[in-house]
Amino acid sequence: MTASISRRRSHGPAHNAFGVLGAVVLALGLATACGGGVSGEAPANPIATEQVPSYYPSAYGDLIAAAKKEGGTLTIYSNTDQENWQPIFRDFQQKYPWVTKIAANNLDSDEVFQRVLSEQATGNSPADLLVSNAAQAWADFAARPGTLLEYASPEKDKLPEVGSLLPNVYAMSMDPLSIAYNTSLLPEKPTGLASLAAILAKDPAKYQSKITTRDVGGAFGFTVSHAFTEARPGSWTSLQSILPLARPETSSGTQLEKITSGEYVAGFFVSAAPAYPAVEKSGGLLQISFLDDGTVVLPRGIGIAAKAPHAATAKLFVDFVLSQEGQRAVAEGGLTSYRDGVATGDGLHTYQELVASVGEANVIVADYTKVPDDQVKTFVEKWNGLLGR
Secondary structure, three states, X not given: OOOOOOOOOOOOOOOOOHHHOOOOOOOOOOOOOXXXXXXXXXXXXXXXXXXXXXXXXXXXXXXXXXXXXXXXXXEEEEOOOHHHHHHHHHHHHHHOOOOOEEEEOOOOOOHHHHHHHHHHHHOOOOOOEEEEOOHHHHHHHHHOOOOEOOOOOOOHHXXXXXXXXXXOEEEEEEEEEEEEEEOOOOOOOOOOHXXXXXXXXXXXXXXXXXXXXXXXXXXXXXXXXXXXXXXXXXXXXXXXXXXXXXXXXXXXXXXXXXXXXXXXXXXXXXXXXXXXXXXXXXXXXXXXXXXXXXXXXXXXXXXXXXXXXXXXXXXXXXXXXXXXXXXXXXXXXXXXXXXXXXXXXXXXXEHXXXXXXXXXXXXXXXXXXXXXXXXXXHHHHHHHHHOOO
């Protein structure tokens, strides 16, 4: 089905040196199938090599020519897993075969910006692109002068309103947050926060310290938790019974590992992007569900660094991931595409598929508006005050 994306305002929204972070270099001819949550092999994504849509400006060939002179290299600072990137890089390199090396690290969502700011202060940053879904951190970064390159993508007018998150920051994907649970340890499937609270209330002592949520001290955790409670203020009733049993973690990957191992029985506000492949690899031990009382969707922002060493190539990449071809690759990688017309099925995940699952009224799209510091402090104190010790 086709669903329009309406922005539901939330009023707020690892770690070695880059040289040893395991840069990924993907050559042409990688197998079409990837991890990223694909069931079986997704159908091939038809790529028009060095051909762009008719609505691109006539001078776009000059941008392609400039990119060819940059040496076929692209460096991305992101919080995105390599298996999510794989089909995107594969298809981008098929479109522009002379791009032979794409290096992408995997930092914490906030660290993406901390690293670039530190390097930009010395005037020597290798970053071409920044990709993160830390809305608060993006808002802080974009507000600083001289951090982002001004770029109006020719795809901008083809996207829904939410595709433009901030000046010069676009949405690469629209990733939903889920409840993840260990099927051998939780007797019932939680369908939402209220459902989870009801399950835990049957034997709260059994589940003490067995639930996990995201640390609201980080930009990601704050954004998704704040967006949910702003849109669903009545949810504090459920949170008052769940949070005393919960412990915070700083990444969805850690949460998923610990739920699968049994250290936790369930976690909420777990990103679906790393969850899709984890579910497939678990042999049925790990499952996720989207919240029927409000599924937060967090856009994954992409922007070009102000002093990008390969600025022309970076522009081509932004245009590609926003295009029909690129959004198809985004979906294949386990991220959630949002542009109309991207096929579903075969493990391809789309915003329209989510709407069909939970209903548009139950989708909460977090925006990239900066929340004042005093409001952040009040929220974090309230949330952390409920957590179990």
